[in-house]
Amino acid sequence: MDWTALLLSLELSLWTMLILLPIGIWSGRRLAWTPVRGKSLLEALVALPLVLPPTVLGFYLLVAMGAGSPFGRAWESLFGQQLTFSFAGLLIASVIFNLPFAIQPMQRAFEAIAPEVREAGRCCGMSPWQILLRIELPLAWPGILSALVLTFAHTLGEFGVVLMVGGSIPGETRTIAVSIYDRVQAFDNQSAGLMSAVLLGISLAAISLSYLATARLQKSQPHA
Amino acid sequence: MPDGLHLTLQQQTPIPLEARLHCAPGEVLALVGPSGSGKTTLLRSIAGLHPHGQGRIECHGVVWYDSASRLCLPTQQRRVGMVFQQFALFPHLSALDNVAAAMLDLPAGERRQHAQRWLARMHLQGLENRLPRQLSGGQQQRVAVARALAREPQILLLDEPFSAVDRATREALYYELAELREELRMPVILVTHDLDEATLLADRMCMLDHGRILQTATPDELLRAPASAAVARMLGMRNLFAGTLLGHESNCSVLRWQGQTLRIARQLHMAPGEDVMWAVPGTGVMLLSSHGTSLQPLENQVSVQVTRILALGEQLRVMLQCGSDTLTMSVPRHVAQRHALSEGQPLQVRLRGELIHVMPAAHTQG
Numbered sequence: 001m002d003w004t005a006l007l008l009s010l011e012l013s014l015w016t017m018l019i020l021l022p023i024g025i026w027s028g029r030r031l032a033w034t035p036v037r038g039k040s041l042l043e044a045l046v047a048l049p050l051v052l053p054p055t056v057l058g059f060y061l062l063v064a065m066g067a068g069s070p071f072g073r074a075w076e077s078l079f080g081q082q083l084t085f086s087f088a089g090l091l092i093a094s095v096i097f098n099l100p101f102a103i104q105p106m107q108r109a110f111e112a113i114a115p116e117v118r119e120a121g122r123c124c125g126m127s128p129w130q131i132l133l134r135i136e137l138p139l140a141w142p143g144i145l146s147a148l149v150l151t152f153a154h155t156l157g158e159f160g161v162v163l164m165v166g167g168s169i170p171g172e173t174r175t176i177a178v179s180i181y182d183r184v185q186a187f188d189n190q191s192a193g194l195m196s197a198v199l200l201g202i203s204l205a206a207i208s209l210s211y212l213a214t215a216r217l218q219k220s221q222p223h224a
Numbered sequence: 225m226p227d228g229l230h231l232t233l234q235q236q237t238p239i240p241l242e243a244r245l246h247c248a249p250g251e252v253l254a255l256v257g258p259s260g261s262g263k264t265t266l267l268r269s270i271a272g273l274h275p276h277g278q279g280r281i282e283c284h285g286v287v288w289y290d291s292a293s294r295l296c297l298p299t300q301q302r303r304v305g306m307v308f309q310q311f312a313l314f315p316h317l318s319a320l321d322n323v324a325a326a327m328l329d330l331p332a333g334e335r336r337q338h339a340q341r342w343l344a345r346m347h348l349q350g351l352e353n354r355l356p357r358q359l360s361g362g363q364q365q366r367v368a369v370a371r372a373l374a375r376e377p378q379i380l381l382l383d384e385p386f387s388a389v390d391r392a393t394r395e396a397l398y399y400e401l402a403e404l405r406e407e408l409r410m411p412v413i414l415v416t417h418d419l420d421e422a423t424l425l426a427d428r429m430c431m432l433d434h435g436r437i438l439q440t441a442t443p444d445e446l447l448r449a450p451a452s453a454a455v456a457r458m459l460g461m462r463n464l465f466a467g468t469l470l471g472h473e474s475n476c477s478v479l480r481w482q483g484q485t486l487r488i489a490r491q492l493h494m495a496p497g498e499d500v501m502w503a504v505p506g507t508g509v510m511l512l513s514s515h516g517t518s519l520q521p522l523e524n525q526v527s528v529q530v531t532r533i534l535a536l537g538e539q540l541r542v543m544l545q546c547g548s549d550t551l552t553m554s555v556p557r558h559v560a561q562r563h564a565l566s567e568g569q570p571l572q573v574r575l576r577g578e579l580i581h582v583m584p585a586a587h588t589q590g
Contacts, residue, residue: 116312119273122299123306124326125375134325138316 001194004171005179012087012175013155016094017148020102023095024147028106029136033115046104049097054160061093061165090166090173097161101150109143110136142214149210153203227284228411229379231270235277239265241435247379247411249284253440254414254426257458262435263415267381270413271306272299283378283411305372306381310388311364313356319343319367320352326375342370346400362393366400373408380412386421398424419460423447431455449581453501456583462552464503469582471496476522476577482547486524488577499585508579509544509553511563512572522577526551530569533560540565544573 027046036042049057065083066072075083083089113136121131137144159177166173168182176195183192228248235241241262247253255263268274270281272288276296281289288297313322323339330338343352346366356364365385372380386394402425405412416422422429423443430440438458439451450456456464467481472490479486479502494500512525519525528544528551540560544551553573555565565571 114310114312116308116310117314119271119299120306120308120312120314120371121325122273123271123304124328124371125300125303126325126328127300130328135314 001191001198002174002176002179002183005174005176006195006198008087008171008174009156009176012090012094013152015091016098016155017151019091019095020098020151021144021148023099024102024106025137025144027103028140028143028147029110031103031107032110047100050100054097054158055164057097058093058161058164061096061161065089065092065165084165085167085169085173087166087172090162090175093161093165094155094158097158098151098154101154102147105143105147105150106140109140109147112143113139142217145213145217146210149206153206156199156203229270229413230282231266231279233266233269233277233279233281235279239435241265241269241277243432243435243437245430245437245440247413249409249411250405251428252405252412252414252426254416254422254429255432256416256419256422256429257432258417260434261432263417263432264383265435266432267383267413267415270379271304271381272297272302286378303375303378304381305375305377305379307365307368307372307383307385309384311356311368311385313364313367313371315356318353318355319348319359319363322356322367323371323374326371338374339370342374343367346370360393361389362397365389365393365397369401369404377410379410380408382412382414384415384417386416386418394421401425419458431458433458447505450503450583452583453503453585456501456503461503461505463506463509464501465549466585467500467502469494469496469498469500477582479580479582482549484524484526484546486526486575486577486580487522488580488582489522491582494582494584501583501585502580503583504575504580506541506552506554508576509551510574510576511553511555511559512574519574524575524577526573526575528571528573530565530567530571533565533567544571 030036031039031043062084063069064071065075067076067082067084072083079088081088083092117139118131118135121135126134157177158175159181162173162175163178163181166175168174168178174182176199180192180195180199183189183195228246228251230246232244233241234243239262243262243266245253255266257263265274269276276289276291278291279289280287280291283302287295288302289295314325317325320336320339320343323342324335327335327338340352343349346369348363348366348370351359351363356367359367365388368385386397389397398421414422414425426443428440428442429446431438431446433454439446439455446455446459450459450461453464465481467479467486469491470478470480470485472478472492476487476489477491477494479488479500481502488502526546528546530542531545531550532543534541534543535557538557540555540557542553542555542560542565544553551573
């Protein structure tokens with residue numbers, strides 16, 4: 001059992017979730033309510049990681065973050081460390097390939113809030129922040145929660161993109177999914193089986209928790 | 225200091241709007257018109273929920289919007305109390321918290337006390353902890369009114385507030401609103417497409433069509449003297465016809481209609497020879513009894529033929545053909561029986577000239 005890989009995977013999942021929380025709320029609200037030009041194209045771009053083979057996405061990310069790219073060079077001159085094959089690079093890739101998992105459920109949740117309810121907030125004298133915190137987030141919470149759980153579980157299990165962008169450096173980029181692959185390659189089926197079972201357990205627990213919480217929230221809230 | 229609401233607005237897009245109105249404190253002004261007439265847009269403009277065009281909105285001397293000086297207060301700073309068509313209660317908050325949400329500037333304890341008082345005032349004691357979905361339509365509407373008033377607004381805006389409740393609840397709510405308005409010293413603007421509702425609740429009615437105000441007047445004035453055929457049609461006046469004003473005499477004006485000459489109350493604002501539209505309420509058409517009562521000076525005898533009789537409870541609506549026009553007359557059932565009214569029957573009726581109102585012909589309007 002590769003505990004380092006498991007911890008790394010959990011760390012990556014948590015950070016991805018935390019970073020995508022504000023990004024998802026912001027983009028979900030905008031896509032739900034603001035008339036944006038080229039909205040369909042934007043939505044298609046957000047959804048792209050769902051249909052693209054992970055190796056293709058991984059390849060482009062590798063090129064975009066590599067030492068040959070302007071972004072990769074800027075990163076290296078700022079932090080003195082290359083982005084590819086590092087935890088930071090893995091995190092950026094993880095945030096990008098999880099965009100649809102975070103944004104889409106949140107967008108649906110915000111779309112379900114009637115515009116008059118937000119307008120009523122304005123007529124009650126609430127500031128935009130008060131409307132967000134007191135009206136929108138409590139109403140969109142089930143959607144936000146399922147977005148977070150999906151992101152978490154998906155990051156935990158992602159294999160293709162991780163391997164392409166991060167490789168398999170122990171303690172830095174070797175996630176549990178990659179470690180399982182390595183173990184199978186080394187004919188260590190016992191470790192691979194144990195780690196697979198742990199991953200299965202964690203994923204199942206996360207998804208069940210989210211369904212449970214959503215059902216409870218929906219019971220106390222009429223909408224959605 | 226100018227009191228109440230003063231509004232002048234003009235815009236071409238997205239919905240054409242041309243409006244000028246005033247609503248005094250304590251007055252209920254109804255914006256009436258068919259859907260798409262711009263009444264809700266106007267209401268939302270007052271609340272700052274709709275982008276404005278050219279113009280100015282001022283409430284109790286405070287300028288909320290002025291296109292000339294590019295001033296536009298956000299909704300939050302306008303102190304409006306708004307009741308939405310579907311009430312727009314916060315679905316995750318109890319009735320009490322819904323009302324308290326309108327007073328976030330007060331400390332939490334005080335907020336709840338005030339909210340409790342408002343709910344009690346709207347006869348909602350005991351329902352404080354219910355969620356909106358656990359309340360009936362009428363109760364939800366009262367929570368919405370309590371929430372709108374809890375902020376101590378400078379103006380109360382009601383957007384078709386009675387359309388989402390059943391008839392019986394609506395009648396009860398009319399009385400409550402009528403009661404409440406006695407105490408409120410603020411302008412109240414009511415958007416509705418229901419004429420009965422407007423005539424019952426409003427001090428003045430503002431008739432809107434295609435974003436333009438056609439006429440603003442008290443319900444009585446409107447029904448007695450609509451400014452144009454369009455207003456008369458919106459008011460549901462059935463007896464609306466084209467004619468020619470022949471001239472004025474010392475005690476009356478003379479109108480020609482379907483080859484007949486009608487003597488009507490003097491209408492000096494119209495020039496002799498002018499093509500006009502004229503209207504008469506159903507009460508202005510009466511059966512002429514067979515044993516020849518003498519006609520009053522402004523009564524006109526007209527020969528007609530009964531084409532249809534519709535029974536509406538105790539009253540019958542009788543359609544009478546006169547030339548190419550159809551007059552409508554309302555007759556109590558027992559009177560119709562006494563005269564043995566039947567379809568196809570020729571009949572003599574009286575048109576009461578003092579109730580005939582003359583308006584410019586449709587094509588002369590702007």
